Amino acid sequence: MMLLVYLFLLFTVVFSKSPLKTSYDQCIVGAGGGGLQIGYFNHMANRDYVIFEKEPRAGTFFEKYPRRRKLISVNKKYTGSTDPEFNMRHDWNSLISHNDTMRMTSYTDEYFPDAGVLAHYFQEFAHQFDLNIQYNTEVKRVSRKSTTKGDFILQVSQGMMDHTVSCKRLILATGIGRPNGIGLISGEQYVQQYQTVDLDPERFKAKRVLIVGKV
Ligand SMILES: Cc1cc2nc3c(=O)[nH]c(=O)nc-3n(C[C@H](O)[C@H](O)[C@H](O)COP(=O)(O)OP(=O)(O)OC[C@H]3O[C@@H](n4cnc5c(N)ncnc54)[C@H](O)[C@@H]3O)c2cc1C
Ligand SMILES: *[C@@H]1O[C@H](CO)[C@@H](O)[C@H](O)[C@H]1NC(C)=O
Numbered sequence: 001m002m003l004l005v006y007l008f009l010l011f012t013v014v015f016s017k018s019p020l021k022t023s024y025d026q027c028i029v030g031a032g033g034g035g036l037q038i039g040y041f042n043h044m045a046n047r048d049y050v051i052f053e054k055e056p057r058a059g060t061f062f063e064k065y066p067r068r069r070k071l072i073s074v075n076k077k078y079t080g081s082t083d084p085e086f087n088m089r090h091d092w093n094s095l096i097s098h099n100d101t102m103r104m105t106s107y108t109d110e111y112f113p114d115a116g117v118l119a120h121y122f123q124e125f126a127h128q129f130d131l132n133i134q135y136n137t138e139v140k141r142v143s144r145k146s147t148t149k150g151d152f153i154l155q156v157s158q159g160m161m162d163h164t165v166s167c168k169r170l171i172l173a174t175g176i177g178r179p180n181g182i183g184l185i186s187g188e189q190y191v192q193q194y195q196t197v198d199l200d201p202e203r204f205k206a207k208r209v210l211i212v213g214k215v
Contacts, residue, residue, distance in 0.1 A: 020134055020156075020163060024050045027154060027167035029139045031058035031131075034173035036122055037095050039131045044098075050165075051131060052156060054138035059122030061175055062115040067199060075113050077105040093118055095125055102128055134158065142170065185212070 026042055028035045031053035042049035066072065073092035081087060088094070093104035093113075102125060108117045126133055134156075141155040145166070152170040156163050179193055191212065192198075 018132060020137075020158065020165070021050070022164070023151070023166045024048050024168070026050075026169045026171065027052065027152065027165065028171045028173055029154075030173035030175060031055075031122075031126060031133050031135075032061050032173060032175050033059070033095060033122060034175070035171075036125055036131065038171055038173065039133070040095065040097055040125075040129055043129055043131055049132060051133040052137045052139050052154075053133055053135050056135050057119075057123050058126040058133065059119040062119040062122070064195075066115060067194065067197075069115050070112050071115050071118060072112070075104055075108060075111055077109055093121070095122075097125070097129065099128070180213075 026047055026049040028038050028042075028049065028051045031039070031051050035051050035053070036058055039049065039051045062071075071093065074090065075093055076090035079087050079090045084100070088096075091103060091105055095102075104113070104118065104121050107121045107124075108114075110117075125131075137156050137158045139154050139156050140162075143153045145151045145153055151166040151168055154165045154167060154170070156165055179195065185191070194213075
């Protein structure tokens with residue numbers, strides 16, 4: 001048992017870049033596009049920040065979604081313009097940074113790229129700018145010290161270990177928490193949810209299909 005604990009500690013030390021502290025000025029939960037972008041600006045401003053990500057990598061939303069794998073956000077690489085502002089408006093995927101090669105347009109020529117490329121790009125972004133991300137770290141509970149002006153107290157779980165971290169500021173960038181509409185529609189037990197519905201059109205051949213959704 002002790003050996004396991006030692007191995008685990010060794011693993012934690014080797015694989016997470018900087019050790020987890022007990023307090024930070026700024027805590028960001030989630031290393032999707034939102035968390036990475038905020039993390040980047042914190043990093044550049046030399047702030048005391050951390051990003052908590054429950055998965056082992058950044059950007060894993062796009063490893064699974066959209067399920068048909070083609071992004072609906074355009075990657076217009078050749079705009080005919082050299083104006084960075086103009087070009088950014090035609091690049092719907094990139095995060096903002098000082099490095100022009102750290103753009104989604106450097107990763108693929110496809111106008112509607114495979115979503116996996118965006119996940120990969122996000123992972124490279126986190127790596128290139130050396131963002132302070134604690135991976136495999138899930139924020140389980142958020143509370144506040146005594147008054148509403150007190151620090152945020154986070155219960156985080158990292159492998160087998162639980163830690164308490166206090167944060168002056170807290171930014172939640174956790175994306176979609178749960179499937180849309182759950183518990184709202186009667187008869188929803190008959191509905192197949194987007195995250196698991198069979199993508200093979202054969203199953204729906206000559207059948208009536210009602211798609212319920214909203215944007
Ligand atoms: C089906 C679908 C298809 C889409 N297609 C596109 C598209 O083609 N192009 C496009 O531009 N946008 C698309 N979007 C929109 C896009 O996915 C979101 O706008 C974007 O991902 C939001 O980024 P985010 O960083 O807020 O959240 P996310 O990318 O979801 O990231 C949230 C992160 O937080 C982590 N996390 C969550 N809870 C915790 C916790 N308690 N502790 C630690 N970590 C946690 C998650 O693991 C995740 O990595 C699509 C959305 C959906 C639902
Ligand atoms: C920009 O990113 C590229 C690719 O990751 C890297 O080779 C280069 O050194 C970076 N340049 C700057 C100024 O950070």
